[in-house]
Amino acid sequence: MSAIHPDTRVGHVHLKVADLERAIGFYSGILGFAVTQRYGRQAAFLSAGGYHHHIGLNTWESKGGTPPGPGHTGLYHTAFLFADRTSLAQVLKRLVEADYPLDGAADHGVSEAIYLTDPDGNGVELYRDRAEADWPRNADGSLAMSNGALDLHALLAEA
Numbered sequence: 001m002s003a004i005h006p007d008t009r010v011g012h013v014h015l016k017v018a019d020l021e022r023a024i025g026f027y028s029g030i031l032g033f034a035v036t037q038r039y040g041r042q043a044a045f046l047s048a049g050g051y052h053h054h055i056g057l058n059t060w061e062s063k064g065g066t067p068p069g070p071g072h073t074g075l076y077h078t079a080f081l082f083a084d085r086t087s088l089a090q091v092l093k094r095l096v097e098a099d100y101p102l103d104g105a106a107d108h109g110v111s112e113a114i115y116l117t118d119p120d121g122n123g124v125e126l127y128r129d130r131a132e133a134d135w136p137r138n139a140d141g142s143l144a145m146s147n148g149a150l151d152l153h154a155l156l157a158e159a
Helices: 020-030 085-097 152-156
Strands: 013-016 034-039 043-047 055-058 077-082 104-107 111-117 123-129
Touching: 020 034, 020 043, 020 055, 077 085, 085 111, 085 123, 085 152
Parallel strands: 013 055, 077 123
Antiparallel strands: 034 043, 043 055, 104 111, 111 123
16 A cells, blocks of 8 residues: 655635535634635635635535534534644634634644634634644654643733
8 A cells, every 4th residue: 555645735625504604704704714716605715825725615505504413424623724823822812802612622732722613513623733843752752642721811812
């Protein structure tokens, strides 16, 4: 079996949503992604940094729909990697200012993460990686990831 090339990345995520404007309000208005293109009232593409799109949103099969219930298969969450701790702090500040509920937050040793649910019930992780040299390791050199508490007040202070 051949391994996938190490420079391979997830290019974008495309989500079925019930209400396009509500979804744009969350991903653009709160998280800060820019709308790069719209297809009428049925779809929109959003990006960070001018890329053609990182997120696709559409109502082609889901307008007015409801999220799958617990116990069903589907997307667990999308994860958005922020460039640094300050950038993560700034999005946390926007969430707090919008009074948007968080599902949790964690310090994984290798990263710091904030968890929430978008308006359509999709899980969202917002995170930043620590420098690889700072990743915790076991005696054999393997990663020693953890699931500790993330100090959100200290993070907010960096916004």
